[in-house]
Amino acid sequence: MASMSIATGTMKVAQVSAPGKPLQIVERRIPEPGAQEVRIKVQACGVCHSDALTKEGFWPGIQYPRVPGHEAAGIIDELGAGVSEWTPGQRAGVGWHGGHDGTCLWCRRGDFRNCRNVKIAGISYDGGYQQYMLAPVEALTAIPEGLKDAEAAPLLCAGITTFNALRHSGALPGDLVAVQGVGGLGHLGIQFAHKFGYRVAAIGRGPGNAALAKKLGANVYIDSKATNAAAELQKLGGAQVILSTAPSSKAMSEVIDGLGPNGKLMVIGAAFDPIEVTPVQLITGSRAIQGWTSGTPADAEDTLRFAELTGVRPMIETYPLEKAAEAYARMMSGEAKYRVVLTM
Numbered sequence: 001m002a003s004m005s006i007a008t009g010t011m012k013v014a015q016v017s018a019p020g021k022p023l024q025i026v027e028r029r030i031p032e033p034g035a036q037e038v039r040i041k042v043q044a045c046g047v048c049h050s051d052a053l054t055k056e057g058f059w060p061g062i063q064y065p066r067v068p069g070h071e072a073a074g075i076i077d078e079l080g081a082g083v084s085e086w087t088p089g090q091r092a093g094v095g096w097h098g099g100h101d102g103t104c105l106w107c108r109r110g111d112f113r114n115c116r117n118v119k120i121a122g123i124s125y126d127g128g129y130q131q132y133m134l135a136p137v138e139a140l141t142a143i144p145e146g147l148k149d150a151e152a153a154p155l156l157c158a159g160i161t162t163f164n165a166l167r168h169s170g171a172l173p174g175d176l177v178a179v180q181g182v183g184g185l186g187h188l189g190i191q192f193a194h195k196f197g198y199r200v201a202a203i204g205r206g207p208g209n210a211a212l213a214k215k216l217g218a219n220v221y222i223d224s225k226a227t228n229a230a231a232e233l234q235k236l237g238g239a240q241v242i243l244s245t246a247p248s249s250k251a252m253s254e255v256i257d258g259l260g261p262n263g264k265l266m267v268i269g270a271a272f273d274p275i276e277v278t279p280v281q282l283i284t285g286s287r288a289i290q291g292w293t294s295g296t297p298a299d300a301e302d303t304l305r306f307a308e309l310t311g312v313r314p315m316i317e318t319y320p321l322e323k324a325a326e327a328y329a330r331m332m333s334g335e336a337k338y339r340v341v342l343t344m
């Protein structure tokens, strides 16, 4: 575990000074929370592939220097003016949904997840790659007692994304649900799908992940290199839902024919090239393709409590904050097993 000597009133942060620049450790003053904000003493922060948006400047309008991190777990240590629902010493986290305005049309419809002015931790404001962070009160997720900080952190983005996509997919207990990709998202998706009571088919490339997928709760493992995954799913009756976690449009295109009647491809692996599908593939069996993004802090609390209750846990590799650049490189390599987490 890292220990840092910090002068009174200052803290260590891992920041990106400009798009494409490396993560650097610098000292800053510990910030004071404004109205409707809290200060969190960060204990752990996950390193997510979406942090590349901050690191490389892919998200329009980011102001630099910027501290990435939207999987932050810690302890509230200071309240700003007007905050009444939280107390210092309480464990809290901040995920991808880093705040909303409460006034736009979507917020007025109660759809905070799709707020037109949604804020994202580590993009709109400094995130969790630091010892202390500020967060708007509406972005806070309470962390249950049974989860360690380093376990809770990846559940605030990777976890909620798989949990929320599955629970909104329409699949019912006993349905065949395929999880495509056994990686940072997929290893959580398989666990949630299993605990939801689905018949789970894990789809991976090569035989390497078969044993792990079974251990995480998959009933069937399909090696998409050795077999035609869509045909294998049809042999099982056709999937009600395929949760596509691997950011490969080609792999997604290949499994669409594995959907059963009224089946749905749930897309959460972020790729930029097009998915290929013909209208006839969708018309036959009334199939659908849907994307899903994260969820609100209330959804995150559901995710954490469900994980606490059922034993779903991320598999993690931890690095001290000082090694943020190394941790980021490890995450980007695709070799991490399976989520990288910074500890403060």
Ligand SMILES: [Zn+2]
Pocket: 048, 049, 050, 051, 070, 096, 157, 158
């Ligand atoms: Zn993320």
Ligand SMILES: [Zn+2]
Pocket: 100, 101, 102, 103, 104, 105, 106, 107, 108, 112, 114, 115, 116, 117, 118
């Ligand atoms: Zn809004």
